[in-house]
Amino acid sequence: MTPLHAPEAIVVRSYLGPGDERSLADDVLDGLTRPFKELPPKHFYDARGGELFDRISELPEYYPTRAERAILEARAADVAGDAAELVELGSGTATKTRLLLRAMADAGTLRRYVPIDVTEGLLRASAEELVCELPGLRVHGIVGDFERHLGHVPAPGPGRRIVALLGGTIGNFPPGSRRRFLRRMAALLRPGRDRLLLGTDLVKDPVVLEAAYNDAEGVTAEFNRNVLRVVNRELCADFDVDAFDHVAFYDREREWIEMRLRATRRMDARVAALGLDVAFAAREEMRTEISAKFTPARLHADLAAAGLRAVEVMTDPDRRFALSLSERSRSQRTAQP
Ligand code: AVJ
Numbered sequence: 194m195t196p197l198h199a200p201e202a203i204v205v206r207s208y209l210g211p212g213d214e215r216s217l218a219d220d221v222l223d224g225l226t227r228p229f230k231e232l233p234p235k236h237f238y239d240a241r242g243g244e245l246f247d248r249i250s251e252l253p254e255y256y257p258t259r260a261e262r263a264i265l266e267a268r269a270a271d272v273a274g275d276a277a278e279l280v281e282l283g284s285g286t287a288t289k290t291r292l293l294l295r296a297m298a299d300a301g302t303l304r305r306y307v308p309i310d311v312t313e314g315l316l317r318a319s320a321e322e323l324v325c326e327l328p329g330l331r332v333h334g335i336v337g338d339f340e341r342h343l344g345h346v347p348a349p350g351p352g353r354r355i356v357a358l359l360g361g362t363i364g365n366f367p368p369g370s371r372r373r374f375l376r377r378m379a380a381l382l383r384p385g386r387d388r389l390l391l392g393t394d395l396v397k398d399p400v401v402l403e404a405a406y407n408d409a410e411g412v413t414a415e416f417n418r419n420v421l422r423v424v425n426r427e428l429c430a431d432f433d434v435d436a437f438d439h440v441a442f443y444d445r446e447r448e449w450i451e452m453r454l455r456a457t458r459r460m461d462a463r464v465a466a467l468g469l470d471v472a473f474a475a476r477e478e479m480r481t482e483i484s485a486k487f488t489p490a491r492l493h494a495d496l497a498a499a500g501l502r503a504v505e506v507m508t509d510p511d512r513r514f515a516l517s518l519s520e521r522s523r524s525q526r527t528a529q530p
Contacts, residue, residue, distance in 0.1 A: 202324045205317060207336035208345055216338070217427055218467060225464070225471045230479035232420050234365050234452075235340070237482075239423050243285070243312065245416040252412060254404045257361050260514035261392050264507050265289055269296035271505070272390060272518060277304040277352025280381060281359070282339040284308035287319040289359055291326075293390075298327045304350055309335040309342065343377055354387040361394040361514070364449065364485035368495075371485070375499035384521040389501060393487040393515050395508070399443040402486065406441035406450050414439030417452050420481055429465035436460060440478060448491070452482040492517060 250258035273293040297303035320332040421432040437454040456473035501519040
């Protein structure tokens with residue numbers, strides 16, 4: 194049987210190589226030799242970490258995924274209606290993406306989907322499904338790290354492009370890096386035509402925020418500890434994973450959730466691949482994630498600092514989460530990716 198879609202409908206390019214274990218190695222070397230130890234959150238997401246995150250997104254306490262989906266369900270046509278191309282950073286299982294691509298298909302403007310994700314299997318599987326579901330769609334997949342491989346996003350085609358960073362992932366960046374990264378995303382947009390679609394979790398009652406990161410089932414705790422399993426496997430380390438407690442709290446001053454791992458006792462660990470010995474004092478904490486929460490003022494200030502201007506900010510009925518659509522302001526210059 195001939196496939197319904199053209200065989201060349203899917204192109205997948207991988208930019209991951211030996212350098213990627215090195216990126217973990219460099220991050221671990223930096224992070225574990227700091228006076229206040231720290232590991233960047235992007236290393237949570239191996240296959241197990243991805244599954245744990247999917248489970249988190251279904252927890253009763255973890256509202257962001259549901260709130261964002263509710264906005265997309267109500268507003269997909271307004272968001273993506275007349276766009277030709279969707280570039281998505283960290284596409285994962287592409288469930289929310291479907292709503293956008295369908296709206297573009299319904300409007301008759303859909304041409305291309307450009308997902309960027311570190312997990313090649315997920316990316317290929319969702320590309321196959323999408324080209325079957327949406328006749329005429331072309332997928333240009335980029336297997337890579339969106340912090341390092343944005344330069345491989347192909348030049349935009351005719352029609353409007355939307356660059357999407359959903360889920361509140363922008364909150365993982367500390368304030369200065371956040372603006373730098375927004376600027377690099379802005380560089381993928383043509384002024385006056387293309388748009389950035391950004392998901393941001395909103396400042397709210399700290400009780401609600403802290404519950405979302407301290408679920409009763411302990412899935413977030415397992416997700417948090419998973420970064421140590423990744424380091425053990427990839428860098429031949431010997432962390433006693435279960436000897437670390439999950440800690441998550443809302444920092445009211447900085448307006449972000451901070452996750453940490455706390456050593457339950459004095460501990461020595463060896464990271465053999467780095468020839469590194471690490472000592473933890475009893476109750477010493479290591480930071481594993483920040484997840485910034487936004488006020489409308491902070492969102493607009495960060496966008497403006499990146500040469501962007503919001504044309505629309507949509508929230509769910511409970512105002513827990515915001516999806517914003519922004520344009521590049523013509524006057525400002527932006528950095529190259
Ligand atoms: C995927 C980064 C948006 O910050 O809420 C969920 C990750 N960490 N529970 C978030 C996460 C703990 C999530 N993001």
